[in-house]
Amino acid sequence: MEKPTVGFERIDECRWRIPRSAPMRVDGVIYASDSMMQAIRTDQSPQQVANVACLPGIVGASLAMPDMHWGYGFPIGGVAAFDVEEGVVSPGGVGYDIN
Amino acid sequence: MKELVDALFRNVPTGVGAHRRDLRLSAPELRKILMEGARAAVSSGRGEAADLDHIEEGGTIPGADPDLVSERAVERGRPQLGTLGSGNHFLEVDRVDEIFHEEAARAFGLAMGQVAFVIHTGSRGLGYQVCDDFLQGMLRAAAKYGIDLPDRQLCCAPIRSEEGKRYLAAMAAAANFAFANRQVIAHYLRETLAKDLGIPPREHRVSTVYDVCHNIAKMESHEVDGRQRRLCVHRKGATRAFPPGHPQTPSAYRAVGQPVLIPGDMGRYSYVLAGTAKAYRETWGSSCHGAGRRLSRAEAKRTSRGRPIVRELEDRGIIVRSAGMATLLEEVPEAYKDVSEVVEVVERAGISRKVARLVPMGVIKG
Numbered sequence: 001m002e003k004p005t006v007g008f009e010r011i012d013e014c015r016w017r018i019p020r021s022a023p024m025r026v027d028g029v030i031y032a033s034d035s036m037m038q039a040i041r042t043d044q045s046p047q048q049v050a051n052v053a054c055l056p057g058i059v060g061a062s063l064a065m066p067d068m069h070w071g072y073g074f075p076i077g078g079v080a081a082f083d084v085e086e087g088v089v090s091p092g093g094v095g096y097d098i099n
Numbered sequence: 100m101k102e103l104v105d106a107l108f109r110n111v112p113t114g115v116g117a118h119r120r121d122l123r124l125s126a127p128e129l130r131k132i133l134m135e136g137a138r139a140a141v142s143s144g145r146g147e148a149a150d151l152d153h154i155e156e157g158g159t160i161p162g163a164d165p166d167l168v169s170e171r172a173v174e175r176g177r178p179q180l181g182t183l184g185s186g187n188h189f190l191e192v193d194r195v196d197e198i199f200h201e202e203a204a205r206a207f208g209l210a211m212g213q214v215a216f217v218i219h220t221g222s223r224g225l226g227y228q229v230c231d232d233f234l235q236g237m238l239r240a241a242a243k244y245g246i247d248l249p250d251r252q253l254c255c256a257p258i259r260s261e262e263g264k265r266y267l268a269a270m271a272a273a274a275n276f277a278f279a280n281r282q283v284i285a286h287y288l289r290e291t292l293a294k295d296l297g298i299p300p301r302e303h304r305v306s307t308v309y310d311v312c313h314n315i316a317k318m319e320s321h322e323v324d325g326r327q328r329r330l331c332v333h334r335k336g337a338t339r340a341f342p343p344g345h346p347q348t349p350s351a352y353r354a355v356g357q358p359v360l361i362p363g364d365m366g367r368y369s370y371v372l373a374g375t376a377k378a379y380r381e382t383w384g385s386s387c388h389g390a391g392r393r394l395s396r397a398e399a400k401r402t403s404r405g406r407p408i409v410r411e412l413e414d415r416g417i418i419v420r421s422a423g424m425a426t427l428l429e430e431v432p433e434a435y436k437d438v439s440e441v442v443e444v445v446e447r448a449g450i451s452r453k454v455a456r457l458v459p460m461g462v463i464k465g
Contacts, residue, residue, distance in 0.1 A: 001247040014448040023249065031387075033444050036436070039393070051249040056257075059323055059330060063382055065337050066444040067391025067436060073252030076336035076392075079385040082258065084318065084329040088246065089263045090255035091237055091270075093333030095314045096230045098270055099221030099277030 004050040008041070018046060018062075024053040029061040036066055045075040052080050057087025071095060101418055103192060104461035106295035108420035111190055111287045113465035114182025114223065122283070124177050132180065133165040136275030137310070140282035145181070147289075150282065150307040152349050155339060158278045158310070160317075164268035168225070169232050176225025176276055181283035185426045185465035187389075188220040190284065191362075193369060193457035203355035203373045203454040207308050215457050216288055216305070217369055218281050219362045221314065226273035233266050258331050267316065267331075274315055281310055308371065309349075309358035313338050313388040321383055332383045340374030340386035340451050348374070359451050363390045363438030365419065365430060365464070366412055369457040370442045378450035386451040387442070390435035399434035400425065412462070421464040430464060 004024045009017045011029070016037060018028030028049040032040055040046060045068050052074055053062035059081045068077030073092025082088055112119055122145075124132070131139045137158025140146040151158050168176075183190060195213045198204045209215065222229075240256035240263075241248055248254065256262035285307065292303045316333045323330075341348045341357040348357040356373035363369045367390075378384050394402065408427045412419050421427050445451045 001249045003249045014444050023247070031382075031444055031448050031450070033440060036440065036444070048250075051253060054247075054249050055253060055255060056246055059328070060383070063385070065382075065385070065387035066441045067336065067387045067389055069392045071335060073250060073254075074333065074335050077387060078335050079333065079337045079382055081319075081321065081330040081332045081383045084258050084331055087258055087331060088255035089258050089267055089316055089331055090253055090333065091230050091233050091266060092252050092254065093335055094230070094270060094316050095335045096227045097221040097314050098226035098229060098273035099312055099314050 001054065003047065004054060006046050006050050018050050020053065024050055026053050026058050027061045028053050028064070030064045030068065032066045040068065044070050048073070048075040049078065052078060052093070055082070055088055055090070057082040059083055059087070100192070100460055103296060104418045104420055104463065106291045107190060107288065107461070108463050110291045110295070111284055111463060112182045113422040113463070114179050114184050119181065122181055124180055129173060129177055130165045132279045133168060133272035133275055134163050135159050136278035137282040140279040140286070145286040146282040147306070150285065152351070153307045154278060154310040155312050158282065160271040160274045162268055163271035163275050165272050167265050167269040168229060168272050172225045172228035172232065175228050176223060179223040179225065180276070180280055181287060182223065182280070183220045183284070183463065183465045184223050185422070187430060188465055189365065190288070190463040191217040191365070191369065191459050192461035193217055193459050195455050196458045197456040199453035199455065200373065203452065206352050206355045207358055207371060207454060208306065209308065209371060209455045217360070217362055217457065218284050220280060220284065222273040222277040223280065225276050229269050229273045233269065236262060237266065270316065274312060278310065309360060311338050311358070311360055319383065330383065332385070334385055336388045337385050338388045339384055340372070340378045341384045342374050342376040342379045345379070356452070358454070359386050361387060361389055361438060361442055364432040364435040365459060365462045366415065366417065366432030368438055369459070370438065370453065371455045371457070372442065372445070372451035373454050375449060375452055382450050386445050390438035390441055392434060393436050394434045396429040399431055400428045403428045403431045406431070417459050418461045419464065426464050
């Protein structure tokens with residue numbers, strides 16, 4: 001699968017949307033201030049937020065908290081919910097330091 | 100303070116070349132820990148039963164299957180119970196230096212000037228190995244179930260598939276090991292206060308405010324478009340932040356929301372927040388976890404090489420003890436975003452409320 005394209009739209013003071021584009025199933029939403037967003041834009045982690053949005057059964061949006069940074073597969077600071085019947089579980093969504 | 104930090108450094112092994120000889124787990128004991136988590140630590144005499152109410156899921160993630168934890172993971176984990184580990188893990192002695200929300204602070208038992216301890220560690224080598232063990236199988240599963248991936252690192256399996264269930268059961272076992280690990284460290288901490296500093300429990304009155312997961316997939320019910328749905332919520336470097344009134348928010352905190360613990364870097368602050376109804380609606384009851392790295396470990400090491408980190412922090416009134424210099428260089432405060440800015444965003448967004456700020460006085464690192 002091709003990686004989705006990442007664009008940013010401001011939602012409000014603290015939230016930014018990565019609008020859904022194929023093959024994303026839902027939007028990405030990042031919680032960040034203006035100054036944090038400057039650094040985040042240059043990082044690979046928004047691409048990871050968009051990638052997670054492509055997974056089957058994802059509900060709502062692929063979310064990222066303001067402490068987000070690059071992680072294995074899913075960004076660190078990432079939150080994603082999957083429907084129990086149609087969704088998936090991914091070790092990369094938990095990471096190596098399970099706890 | 101120096102005496103306390105030195106005693107803690109002696110008694111709480113980093114696990115990086117330091118272990119306690121008085122804790123050798125037998126195979127059945129480790130099995131019990133993988134099944135029961137913090138509860139098993141308490142029943143073995145290492146921990147306080149009263150703490151269990153103040154741990155996510157009561158310190159036990161249900162559905163753990165120790166048989167799915169590999170031999171290699173077990174071998175790695177067995178000597179590591181009650182150890183901190185390296186990287187961003189630590190034990191901190193802090194002072195409460197600001198209260199933002201009086202009612203919540205009172206409910207959490209936090210007051211200005213009070214000493215607080217922060218334990219930040221997880222499932223150590225055992226959890227690492229569990230993750231590693233499952234990645235290849237998950238790649239095969241994704242292919243088998245026809246899941247197209249934009250990145251191989253997102254390998255996954257349907258939640259209801261055999262592969263999905265097996266991962267969740269092994270993950271639960273590793274999470275239980277992490278709960279037990281922190282409980283044993285809390286026990287060593289109380290022991291240090293009582294034995295090394297001569298402060299009996301009735302005087303030090305150390306109790307757990309909260310123990311929360313931050314790298315986990317949890318089965319939870321949430322409202323989606325007006326109806327309740329069962330979801331598997333992945334939180335990776337993110338913390339559960341359940342609202343006031345939620346049945347899983349401990350009864351003592353029911354009026355103010357679940358405590359959310361945000362460790363910062365070793366030179367600045369840590370925060371205690373509380374979960375909100377807005378977080379429950381917007382983020383599946385989740386908030387940030389920490390400051391978040393600004394520099395990679397390698398970059399941090401390169402830019403801080405040769406710096407006298409221990410002395411720099413001591414000049415700021417922070418006593419640091421570490422098993423190795425390499426960790427300290429990777430963990431210099433400038434390697435992280437400013438935790439205050441991170442916390443400001445989650446508060447302004449309404450997904451957590453600030454309750455108290457803690458400043459470090461002593462830090463023990465792996």
